[in-house]
Amino acid sequence: MLAAITSLMLLGFALGSLLGLASRYLKVEGNPLQKEIEEMLPGSQCGQCGYPGCAAAAEALANSRAPVTLCPPGGVVLAEALAGKLGVSIDLSTVEEKQPMVAFVNEGLCIGCGRCYKRCPTDALVGGPKQIHVVISDSCTACEKCIDVCPTACIEMRPIPVTLQTWHWPKPSLAYTA
Amino acid sequence: MKLFRIRGGVHPQEHKQLSAHKAIEVMPMPELLRIPLQQHIGSPAVPVVRKGDSVLKGQLLAHAQGMISAPVHAPTSGRIIAIGKHIAPHPSGLPVRTITLKADGNDRWIDLPGPVDPFTLDANEISERVAAAGIVGMGGASFPSAVKLNLGKRFSLHTLVINGAECEPYLTCDDRLMREHATEILDGVRIMMRALGVAHCLFAIESNKAQAHEAISKAAGNHNGIHTVKVPVRYPMGSEKHLVQTLTGEETPARALTADIGVVVHNVATAFAVHEAVRFHLPLISRVVTVSGGAIKHPRNLRVAVGTPVRELLAHCGGFREEPARLLSGGPMMGQPIINTGIPVVKGSNAVLALTAAETATHPAMPCIRCGSCVKACPCGLVPAEISARTRHGDLQGAADLGLMDCISCGSCAYVCPSHLPLVQYFNYAKGELTARQRAEHKQKETKRLAEQRAERIAREKKAKREAMMRRRQAARKRTKSEKAGANV
Numbered sequence: 309m310l311a312a313i314t315s316l317m318l319l320g321f322a323l324g325s326l327l328g329l330a331s332r333y334l335k336v337e338g339n340p341l342q343k344e345i346e347e348m349l350p351g352s353q354c355g356q357c358g359y360p361g362c363a364a365a366a367e368a369l370a371n372s373r374a375p376v377t378l379c380p381p382g383g384v385v386l387a388e389a390l391a392g393k394l395g396v397s398i399d400l401s402t403v404e405e406k407q408p409m410v411a412f413v414n415e416g417l418c419i420g421c422g423r424c425y426k427r428c429p430t431d432a433l434v435g436g437p438k439q440i441h442v443v444i445s446d447s448c449t450a451c452e453k454c455i456d457v458c459p460t461a462c463i464e465m466r467p468i469p470v471t472l473q474t475w476h477w478p479k480p481s482l483a484y485t486a
Numbered sequence: 487m488k489l490f491r492i493r494g495g496v497h498p499q500e501h502k503q504l505s506a507h508k509a510i511e512v513m514p515m516p517e518l519l520r521i522p523l524q525q526h527i528g529s530p531a532v533p534v535v536r537k538g539d540s541v542l543k544g545q546l547l548a549h550a551q552g553m554i555s556a557p558v559h560a561p562t563s564g565r566i567i568a569i570g571k572h573i574a575p576h577p578s579g580l581p582v583r584t585i586t587l588k589a590d591g592n593d594r595w596i597d598l599p600g601p602v603d604p605f606t607l608d609a610n611e612i613s614e615r616v617a618a619a620g621i622v623g624m625g626g627a628s629f630p631s632a633v634k635l636n637l638g639k640r641f642s643l644h645t646l647v648i649n650g651a652e653c654e655p656y657l658t659c660d661d662r663l664m665r666e667h668a669t670e671i672l673d674g675v676r677i678m679m680r681a682l683g684v685a686h687c688l689f690a691i692e693s694n695k696a697q698a699h700e701a702i703s704k705a706a707g708n709h710n711g712i713h714t715v716k717v718p719v720r721y722p723m724g725s726e727k728h729l730v731q732t733l734t735g736e737e738t739p740a741r742a743l744t745a746d747i748g749v750v751v752h753n754v755a756t757a758f759a760v761h762e763a764v765r766f767h768l769p770l771i772s773r774v775v776t777v778s779g780g781a782i783k784h785p786r787n788l789r790v791a792v793g794t795p796v797r798e799l800l801a802h803c804g805g806f807r808e809e810p811a812r813l814l815s816g817g818p819m820m821g822q823p824i825i826n827t828g829i830p831v832v833k834g835s836n837a838v839l840a841l842t843a844a845e846t847a848t849h850p851a852m853p854c855i856r857c858g859s860c861v862k863a864c865p866c867g868l869v870p871a872e873i874s875a876r877t878r879h880g881d882l883q884g885a886a887d888l889g890l891m892d893c894i895s896c897g898s899c900a901y902v903c904p905s906h907l908p909l910v911q912y913f914n915y916a917k918g919e920l921t922a923r924q925r926a927e928h929k930q931k932e933t934k935r936l937a938e939q940r941a942e943r944i945a946r947e948k949k950a951k952r953e954a955m956m957r958r959r960q961a962a963r964k965r966t967k968s969e970k971a972g973a974n975v
Contacts, residue, residue, distance in 0.1 A: 350930050352937040385927045388883070430936040449933050472524070474925070475578040476918020480908040482851050482878075 341393075342370040349379060352429040354451030369394065381449045383451055409450040409465040411443045417462030424454035424463060462470045490735035492728045494865035495720040496898045497821045498655050498819065500694065501845075505785040506658045507777045510666055512789045513802055515562050519587040519793030520572050521547060525832040526622040527629050530583060539566045542596040542767050547585050550617065556630045556833075557620040559769035560587060561791035575815060575829040577822040585831075587793065604677045604764045609638065612764055619763030620833070621770045625649060625724065625753035626816060628834035631760070632822040634750060635681040641745040646684050647733060648675055650691040650698065650754045651717060651724035653864030654817025657837050659774040660754045662787045664691065664698035668705035671754055674761030676709060682750055686735050694719045721819060722896040726751040728865055740892050755836075775831055777803045777916040781810035781840035790831050797827040799838050810840035811848070818845075819897045850907040860899035860909060866892050870899035874912040874967055882923070885916050893917070 335343050348364035357378040359365040368374035369390065376390035376398055391398045411432070413424075418440045425433035425441060432448040435441030445468070524530035529546035535541060541560040541722065548558040567588045567935040574582035604612065617632035648671075652660040664671060679687055689706060690700045693716040706712040717723055727738040729751060736747045737836055744751055752760075755773060762768040783804030790799060796815070800806070815835055824838070831838075860870035870891045876884040890913060895956035899909040910936055 342526065349934075350937065351934045381933060382930055383923075383926050385842050385923045386930065429940065430933050431940050432936075446929075447932070447936055449929075470578070472574055472576055472578065472582055474922065475576075475580060476922060477577070477911065477914040479877075479915045479919075480911040482908075 314404050314484045332455050339367070342366045345369050345390065345393065348386065348393065350381050350386075350449070352449055352451065353383065354381065354429050354449060354453065356451055372396075381451070408468045410445045410448045411450060411452075411454055412464055412466045413441050413443055414462040414464065415440050419460055423457040423459065424476060427453045427457050429453065487713065488892045489715070489732055490716065491727070492661060492723075492731050492865055493867055494722075495722060495728075495862050496863050496901050498721055498901060500719075500964040501656045501778070502661070502694070503656050504656065504658075504780075504782075504788055505776050508658075508662070508709070508786050510659075510662050510774055513791070513794065513799065515589050515591070515593060515791055516794050516798045517589055517852055518795070519560055519561055519564075519589065519791060520795060520828075520830040521561070521587060521793040522547050522572070522574060522830065522832060523558060523583045523585065524557065524574075525628060525792070525834060526556040526626065528552065528556070529556060531558045533569055533583075535569075535584060535585070537566055537569055540564070540590075541566060541587070542594050544598065544771065546594045546769075547587075547765070550620075550630075554630055554633055556622050556632075557618065557769075558585070558792075559771050560583065561771040561793050562589045563587040563592050564725040573613050573826050573829055575824075575832050575835065577825065579825045581954060582800050598767045600745040601766050603765075604673075605659035605680065607680075608766070609635075609681045609683060614682070615764045615767075616760055619759070619767075619769045621759045621763055622833050623753055623755060624759065624773060624833060624836070626820070626834055626836055628832075631752065631756055634752065637743075637745045637750055637787075638682045638684070642748060643682055643684050643742075643745060643750055644686060645674070645734070646679050646682055646687040647726075647730060647744075647749055647751045648687065648689040648754055648757055649724055649726065649729055649751050650689060650702070651696070651729060653692060653719070653721045654819055654821075654837075655721075655723040656778045656839055657776050657817050659776045659787055659836050661695045661698050663758055663774055664695070664754055665701050667758055668701040671702070671757045671762045672705045672709060672712070673765065674757035674759070675712060677760055677764050678752060678757060679711070684750075685711050689714045690717045690723075690729055690733060690778045691715070692717055692719045692723055704723055721898065722865055722894065725865065725894050725896060740889075753830050753872075770833055773831070773833060773835070775799065775835055776837040776932065777839075778837065779805050779810065779814075779839040780842040780845050781808050783807045792833055793830045795828050795830055795896070796824060796838055799831065800827060800840070806840060808842060812839075812841045812846045814839040814841065817865070820895065822899060847906070849906040854905055854907060857904060859902045859904060863898040863902040865896060865898060866894060868893060870909045870913075871907075873916075874909045877912045882916055882920050886920060890916055890920070 346363055349362040349366060351362050353361040357365045359368055377387045379386050420438040422437055430447045430449055433441050434445045450465055517817055529552040532551045533548045535547050542563045543560055545560045546557055547560050550557045560893040564587050568586040570590045571581035572584035572914055574580055582695055613632045616635055621631040622628045623631055650660055689702055700735055706714050708766045722728055726744055731737050731743050738747055759770045761789050772789055774787055775790045776787050777799050786803050813824040815824050816822060816837055824937040825931055854871050873885045873888045873890055893913045895910055895914055
C-alpha cells in the first residue's frame with residue numbers, strides 16, 4: 309500500500325517537473341505561423357489591407373480572420389503562396405488583380421516640403437528641402453501614403469503603362485461552356 | 487548520313503508553289519522608312535543622329551547598348567525627319583521608339599573600307615564586325631548573332647548547323663536565297679565556322695527544296711567539313727533544338743542551349759548577312775521577305791529595305807485578289823497578326839502573308855474529347871490538353887509543373903486539335919502571365935528589402951540622436967559641475 313502510494317507520488321513529481329521544465333525551456337513564443345506569414349508579406353507596412361502594418365495583417369491571417377487575398381502589393385503571387393501556406397483553396401481566376409499604379413509628382417505644384425519622402429515606406433521618393441521631389445517608379449508600391457501628407461495635393465497615382473516588354477497575350481476566351 | 491527521328495510534328499499543306507519559282511526582286515525604295523530601335527531581343531539601340539540630320543546609306547543611326555543588343559543603320563540616304571514613337575511590328579500594336587527616315591532618292595552609300603579576306607581575321611574580329619553590322623538571327627527570333635558567335639568561348643563546340651529547313655508553309659525567302667546566293671552563303675558559313683572555332687558544319691535543308699539543295703551542295707563541294715543534309719519535311723523541323731536532334735540524335739536539355747551539347751545553329755539568311763558584313767563591311771539594312779498567301783495578287787520574294795512599311799510591300803505585289811481574312815507577319819503556324827499595315831519590315835521579318843478565309847481554319851472551339859492528338863503532335867513531348875486545362879482554370883504553377891516552359895509555341899497541337907481548342911494561345915498567355923508574376927514577385931522582394939533597410943536606417947538615426955542627446959546632457963552636467971567648482975574657488 310505504502311509502496312504503491314510512494315511510487316505513484318514519485319512518478320507524479322518526476323513527470324510533473326519534466327512537464328514544468330519542458331514548458332519553460334521549450335516554450336513557443338507567439339504563433340509560429342504568424343511569424344512565417346509575416347516573413348512572406350512585403351513588410352512595407354503600407355496599410356493597404358486595412359491593418360496597421362504587416363505584423364497585424366499576419367496575425368489576422370494566422371487566425372483566419374482575413375482572406376488570403378488581402379495584400380494588394382502582393383497580388384496574385386502572394387495570394388497563391390498564402391493559400392498554399394494556410395491550406396485554403398482559392399479560385400485564382402476570380403482574384404481581380406488591381407491595375408498596377410505608380411505615384412507621380414506634379415512638378416509644377418511641388419514646393420519641396422519633404423513630407424512625402426519621410427512617409428514613403430520604400431524610399432521611393434527622393435528630393436531635398438525646397439527642391440522638387442521625384443518618384444523612383446521601380447520602388448513605388450502605390451500605397452498612397454504620400455498623397456495624404458502632401459500639402460499642395462501634387463501627388464497622384466497613375467497606371468503603369470503596358471510596354472512591349474511587359475505586354476503578353478490575353479487569356480483566350482472559349483465560346484462554349486464546358 | 488544517318489538521321490534521327492524527332493517525336494511529334496505535323497504536315498501542313500505547303501503552299502510554297504505560290505512564290506517558290508519567283509526570283510528575288512529588289513523592291514523600290516519607299517519614300518518614308520520607319521526604323522525601330524528595337525528589332526532584336528535585348529536592350530534597344532541608342533540613337534546617335536538627331537532630327538534634321540542628313541544620313542548616307544549604311545550610316546550608323548543608333549548604337550548597341552549593353553551586352554545583348556544590336557546597332558541600327560540607315561537603309562538608304564536621306565534626312566531624319568523624326569525620332570519618336572511609332573507602332574511596333576508586334577501583335578500588341580504598342581508603340582516603340584522609331585527613327586523616321588525620308589529617302590532622298592539618291593541611295594548614296596557611305597564610304598566603306600575596301601573588302602578584306604575574312605580568313606586573315608581572328609574569331610574576335612569576326613564577331614566584332616558581325617556585331618557592328620547589326621546582324622541578328624534572321625529566322626525570326628532576332629537574337630544578336632555576334633553573341634551566338636562568341637559561344638565558342640564559353641562552351642566546347644564541335645558543329646555548326648545551318649538552318650535551311652524553312653518548315654513554315656508559304657515561306658520561300660530562304661529557299662530563293664539558297665538557290666541564288668549559294669556561294670555567298672557558303673562564304674558566310676565558313677566565316678562563322680572560323681569565328682566559332684569548329685571544323686564541322688551540317689547544312690540542313692528540307693527535302694522539298696531540291697534546287698536549293700543542289701545549289702548548296704555544288705557550292706559546298708570544294709569545302710572541307712561542310713556537309714549538306716536533306717532533312718525530312720515535317721513541321722517544326724526548323725526549330726533549332728529539333729533540327730539538332732534530327733541531325734545528331736542528341737536532345738538539348740530542357741531550358742538549356744544547343745551549345746550545351748556542342749552545337750550552334752544559324753539561319754541561312756544570317757550566313758548571307760555575315761558574308762556581306764565581314765567581307766564587304768555592309769551593315770544589315772535589307773532582307774528577303776516572302777509576300778504570299780491566297781489573297782495576294784502577285785506573290786513574290788522581295789529584297790526589302792529594313793523600315794519599309796508593310797503597306798508598300800502589299801501594294802508592290804498588286805494588292806489583294808480578295809479581302810484577306812488574316813494578315814500575318816511570319817509563317818501561318820507561328821506568325822503574328824498584323825493589326826496595322828503601317829508597321830515596318832524589320833530584320834526578323836521573313837514573310838508577309840495575306841490569307842483568305844478558306845486558308846485560315848477558324849472554327850468555333852468545342853470541348854476537349856481527350857483524343858490525345860495533341861500529345862502525338864507535340865514535338866517537345868508535352869501533354870498540351872492537360873497544360874491548357876490547368877491554364878484555363880488559373881493553375882499556372884500546375885501548368886509550369888507539366889513543362890509549360892519547354893513549349894516552343896510551334897502550334898502543332900492547335901493545328902491537329904479536332905475540337906479546335908486554342909491550345910497554343912493558352913500557352914502563350916500562360917508563359918506571359920508567369921513572367922509577369924515573376925516580375926511581381928521580384929518587385930515584392932525588393933519592396934521588402936527597401937522597407938527593411940528603411941526601418942534599420944530609422945532605428946540607426948534614432949539611436950544616433952539619442953546618443954548625441956546623452957552626450958550633450960553629460961557635457962552640460964560636466965559644465966555645471968565645473969562652474970560650481972569654479973564658483974567655490
